[in-house]
Amino acid sequence: xxxxxxxxxxxxxxxxxxxxxxxxxxxxxxxxxxxxxxxxxxxxxxxxxxxxxxxxxxxxxxxxxxxxxxxxxxxxxxxxxxxxxxxxxxxxxxxxxxxxxxxxxxxxxxxxxxxxxxxxxxxxxxxxxxxxxxxxxxxxxxxxxxxxxxxxxxxxxxxxxxxxxxxxxxxxxxxxxxxxxxxxxxxxxxxxxxxxxxxxxxxxxxxxxxxxxxxxxxxxxxxxxxxxxxxxxxxxx
Numbered sequence: 001x002x003x004x005x006x007x008x009x010x011x012x013x014x015x016x017x018x019x020x021x022x023x024x025x026x027x028x029x030x031x032x033x034x035x036x037x038x039x040x041x042x043x044x045x046x047x048x049x050x051x052x053x054x055x056x057x058x059x060x061x062x063x064x065x066x067x068x069x070x071x072x073x074x075x076x077x078x079x080x081x082x083x084x085x086x087x088x089x090x091x092x093x094x095x096x097x098x099x100x101x102x103x104x105x106x107x108x109x110x111x112x113x114x115x116x117x118x119x120x121x122x123x124x125x126x127x128x129x130x131x132x133x134x135x136x137x138x139x140x141x142x143x144x145x146x147x148x149x150x151x152x153x154x155x156x157x158x159x160x161x162x163x164x165x166x167x168x169x170x171x172x173x174x175x176x177x178x179x180x181x182x183x184x185x186x187x188x189x190x191x192x193x194x195x196x197x198x199x200x201x202x203x204x205x206x207x208x209x210x211x212x213x214x215x216x217x218x219x220x221x222x223x224x225x226x227x228x229x230x231x232x233x234x235x236x237x
Contacts, residue, residue, distance in 0.1 A: 007032050007189045008053070008083075008158055013061035015045075015052045022048045023059065024213035028191075029206075030158060035180060035190045037204035037221075039197070039235060044210040046193045047088060050160045053191075054078055054085050065158065080107060084156030088163045088193075090147040094136025098127050101135050101146055105153030113155025120149045123179070141172035148179070158189040165196055177203050197235070201225070209234050 006029035015023040022045045030036040038046050052059035055075040063070040070078050092101055102117060121128040124145045130138065135146060144164055151159055161180070165173040177199045184190055184205075194200040200207070201221045209217040209230060217230045224230065 006030055007066060008191065009062075009064045010053065011062040013049070013052055013059055013063065015048055015057050015059040017057070022213055023052060025061070026210075026213070027215055028208055030189050030191050031206075032189055033184055033187055034205045035184050035192055035203050037200040037207045038191060038193045038210060039200060039207060040210035041235070045213045046210055047162055049210070050085060050162055050191065050193060053160065054083065079154060082155070082157035084151040084154050084159045086147045086151050086159065086161040086164065088166065090143050092135040092138075092143050092146050092150070095134060097132050097134055098138070098146055099131045101150055102153050105150035107154045113153070115152045115155055117153070120152050123152075123182070124149050141168050141175070144168065144176065156188070158191065159183070160191040162193045163195060164192070165194060165199060173199060
């Protein structure tokens with residue numbers, strides 16, 4: 001992938017919370033049909049990076065998606081252009097049914113997206129059996145699947161997912177990993193924030209490691225395995 005070949009190209013991205021300078025010049029790329037894993041210890045700015053790309057926090061620098069500059073656009077406009085986000089807390093509507101939660105994800109009723117309700121339910125057969133169940137009664141793993149399914153209903157070309165395996169049982173963690181690989185094979189680009197090294201190393205095509213608000217390593221999973229210094233300084237507890 002060349003320097004400008006990414007579907008998403010982030011350059012010199014800065015963001016602040018009050019006077020705290022959280023992102024200090026982030027450079028990042030995600031290619032077509034690629035899973036890019038974003039690693040780092042808690043508090044280094046990974047979630048803030050996703051929010052800044054989505055327009056949910058004020059940022060400066062450059063975020064180009066399919067060649068168009070996104071900095072300064074409101075989140076709904078960025079979503080319309082094909083960027084979806086699954087937040088860490090999942091944000092499902094607990095009093096609405098699975099079916100109603102999925103419907104909320106649809107961006108436009110005028111032109112159908114690539115993902116129909118049936119497509120999403122084929123991807124998540126367990127949700128099909130629970131369509132009339134209120135989301136608040138689902139397990140953590142089911143809520144994660146629902147959050148991803150709802151984002152797919154918005155027909156994104158790039159989906160950003162924040163800590164999808166947090167709090168899930170090992171079997172569900174494996175299922176989430178398999179799902180991410182399946183989504184990439186179906187044509188989605190994915191920017192994945194994940195704490196579990198084994199799963200992010202397994203599913204990612206490229207990795208970026210964050211430290212102190214900037215990217216300190218970028219490369220393949222094999223290159224990170226070979227770079228003991230980066231792992232010890234920026235990832236291991």
